[in-house]
Amino acid sequence: MHRRLINAYPSRGASLLLSALPFLLILLAYLAGSEARLAVNPNDKLLPAFSSIGAGFSRMAFEADKRTGDVLLWVDTAASLARLLAGLAIATVTAGLLGIAVGLLPYMRSTFSGFIAVVAMIPPLSVLPILFIIFGLGETAKVALIVIGITPMILRDMILRVEELPREIMVKAQTLGASTWQIALRVVVPQMLPRLIDSLRLSLGAAWLFLIAAEAIASQSGLGYRIFLLRRYLAMDVILPYVAWITLLAFLLDYGLRLLQARAFPWFVEGRKQR
Amino acid sequence: MTAVSVQNLWKEYDGRVVLEHVSLEVAPHSFIALVGPSGCGKSTFLRMLLSAETPTRGQILVDGEQLPGEPTADRGVVFQRYSVFPHLTVLENVLIGLEFAASPLLGKLFGKARRKAREEAAGMLAAVGLGDFLALYPSQLSGGMQQRLAIAQALIKRPRVLLLDEPFGALDPGIRAEIHVLMLKLWRETRMTVFMVTHDLSEAFHLGTRVIAFDRPRNRPEERERYGATITHDLAIWPPKYPVADNETPPGGTTRPLDDAGAQPGRPGAGQ
Ligand SMILES: Nc1ncnc2c1ncn2[C@@H]1O[C@H](COP(=O)(O)OP(=O)(O)OP(=O)(O)O)[C@@H](O)[C@H]1O
Ligand SMILES: [Mg+2]
Numbered sequence: 001m002h003r004r005l006i007n008a009y010p011s012r013g014a015s016l017l018l019s020a021l022p023f024l025l026i027l028l029a030y031l032a033g034s035e036a037r038l039a040v041n042p043n044d045k046l047l048p049a050f051s052s053i054g055a056g057f058s059r060m061a062f063e064a065d066k067r068t069g070d071v072l073l074w075v076d077t078a079a080s081l082a083r084l085l086a087g088l089a090i091a092t093v094t095a096g097l098l099g100i101a102v103g104l105l106p107y108m109r110s111t112f113s114g115f116i117a118v119v120a121m122i123p124p125l126s127v128l129p130i131l132f133i134i135f136g137l138g139e140t141a142k143v144a145l146i147v148i149g150i151t152p153m154i155l156r157d158m159i160l161r162v163e164e165l166p167r168e169i170m171v172k173a174q175t176l177g178a179s180t181w182q183i184a185l186r187v188v189v190p191q192m193l194p195r196l197i198d199s200l201r202l203s204l205g206a207a208w209l210f211l212i213a214a215e216a217i218a219s220q221s222g223l224g225y226r227i228f229l230l231r232r233y234l235a236m237d238v239i240l241p242y243v244a245w246i247t248l249l250a251f252l253l254d255y256g257l258r259l260l261q262a263r264a265f266p267w268f269v270e271g272r273k274q275r
Numbered sequence: 276m277t278a279v280s281v282q283n284l285w286k287e288y289d290g291r292v293v294l295e296h297v298s299l300e301v302a303p304h305s306f307i308a309l310v311g312p313s314g315c316g317k318s319t320f321l322r323m324l325l326s327a328e329t330p331t332r333g334q335i336l337v338d339g340e341q342l343p344g345e346p347t348a349d350r351g352v353v354f355q356r357y358s359v360f361p362h363l364t365v366l367e368n369v370l371i372g373l374e375f376a377a378s379p380l381l382g383k384l385f386g387k388a389r390r391k392a393r394e395e396a397a398g399m400l401a402a403v404g405l406g407d408f409l410a411l412y413p414s415q416l417s418g419g420m421q422q423r424l425a426i427a428q429a430l431i432k433r434p435r436v437l438l439l440d441e442p443f444g445a446l447d448p449g450i451r452a453e454i455h456v457l458m459l460k461l462w463r464e465t466r467m468t469v470f471m472v473t474h475d476l477s478e479a480f481h482l483g484t485r486v487i488a489f490d491r492p493r494n495r496p497e498e499r500e501r502y503g504a505t506i507t508h509d510l511a512i513w514p515p516k517y518p519v520a521d522n523e524t525p526p527g528g529t530t531r532p533l534d535d536a537g538a539q540p541g542r543p544g545a546g547q
Contacts, residue, residue, distance in 0.1 A: 166356070166357035167327075168354045168356065168357035168358060169357050169360065171322075171325060171327045171346055171352065172352060172354070172357075172358060172359075172360075172428075173360075174327075174345060174346035174347070175325065175346045175347070175348060175350060175351050175352050175429070175432070175434070176348060176371065176372040176375055176428070176429075176432055177347070177348035177372065177375045177376050177432060178375045178382065179375075179379065181379075181380075181382075182375050182379070182382035185381070185382050186371060186374075186375075186382040186383070187360060190362045191360075191361070191362050265362070266412070267361055267362050267412040267413075267414060268361075268362070270412060270414045270415065271361050271412075271414040274414055
């Protein structure tokens with residue numbers, strides 16, 4: 001008897017090999033394409049050889065820029081991460097607090113749920129010019145774009161998660177004599193923190209998008225600024241490793257959040273496995 | 276020792292009558308078992324006793340006083356599911372009831388006060404047989420252990436009335452029998468009044484001092500909207516499951532089952 005496909009699992013080794021496969025295929029395809037183009041035109045810039053990508057990366061990561069004297073990759077990384085983390089932190093705290101209040105308190109829900117539904121529909125990028133006009137071209141506008149871009153998403157998710165808490169849990173807390181404040185502090189907030197991490201992880205992609213968009217349009221530093229600047233010179237040997245670097249940073253951030261969740265909220269991860 | 280008086284209680288949802296004409300005098304220290312077909316309003320009745328739901332008509336008195344408009348600590352509850360806090364350990368789940376009372380601002384105790392409360396909580400947990408599992412999370416417990424935890428959590432507040440909504444429905448027979456013994460012991464010691472919803476008749480007759488059946492006397496499809504369920508049987512169990520002192524009225528109501536006509540007092544402007 002053949003098993004159904006939904007019941008057929010690869011062995012451990014096969015599983016590892018399979019997960020490496022798509023990466024290998026892309027690399028091979030790139031290598032083949034690059035070699036074919038370079039064979040026709042040794043000065044081709046579109047698909048540079050790995051050796052020139054390596055050289056491009058080490059130039060950015062280990063040599064000081066002739067004009068500014070800075071090692072650009074690290075300066076760009078620091079600038080971008082500072083904006084990203086500031087935006088994420090502000091958005092998470094705002095959305096977490098407001099979301100719990102709106103989810104928990106009928107008066108807050110009546111006041112804000114319509115407002116939030118409308119505001120969440122504003123395309124954040126369309127607000128960018130307004131932000132530049134109000135805050136100037138400095139850091140504030142870029143952080144503000146990230147905040148405006150991801151807060152509504154986290155906020156709506158939080159409200160749903162609070163409302164999703166079983167009614168039994170809320171009744172139970174009241175029969176144990178808890179006040180509204182105590183319920184928020186000891187029952188709702190602790191249960192929302194791991195869910196907030198979930199929500200934050202899902203909004204990471206959008207946060208990077210808004211960061212790079214803001215940097216591309218008006219900036220003097222940052223990873224997004226650099227790749228859009230280098231685009232003018234078709235400097236694929238630097239753009240490609242920059243994109244890989246951004247991807248790595250994004251991946252590590254996501255991974256770190258997942259690790260934090262598992263460490264800090266073992267009951268949550270455990271409970272989810274059982275469902 | 277708490278008497279409960281339910282007076283002509285009605286509950287409608289969007290004009291659909293779920294419960295009607297529910298009247299009940301419950302003697303102190305009764306163990307009321309509520310039975311009835313699915314959807315007849317047993318959970319709704321318990322939620323009204325909890326003040327988690329407001330009656331459409333009628334009232335409930337506990338020791339002669341009207342129920343407050345929201346759940347309070349003098350009425351404890353154990354649900355079939357979601358009864359304990361998943362983010363707290365076994366110990367913390369019981370401790371939290373004491374912390375709510377003692378620490379209005381943080382809802383958390385520290386130092387000496389915590390050690391004292393911890394002792395009380397651990398004692399309660401030992402009494403329900405969870406003394407060795409204080410540090411586990413509910414998701415690490417079996418179903419029976421979770422329900423025992425829920426009972427300990429409710430009892431630490433020393434409620435005057437305990438409401439149980441199919442608390443043991445998901446447990447296997449062996450564990451169920453164990454918990455029955457525990458439940459009767461706690462009920463005797465605390466002298467509280469218990470309401471328990473169950474689908475298991477033998478459980479109802481084994482634990483209850485009085486078994487009350489809800490049902491819809493009129494259940495034709497066209498009648499379902501307009502007529503709700505009410506008490507159709509009311510049986511006192513004899514002998515009572517605890518030694519009755521001389522000066523004490525035995526718990527329970529009438530010993531005869533109410534016939535259907537008796538269960539339906541005249542309905543003003545309806546029916547006939
Ligand atoms: N919040 C609500 N809004 C509208 N209808 C409700 C609500 N809660 C309960 N009902 C209805 O009231 C009736 C009684 O529900 P209830 O949960 O009290 O039944 P039950 O006797 O506990 O049933 P079960 O034995 O299956 O638990 C059902 O028809 C249900 O659909
Ligand atoms: Mg029910």
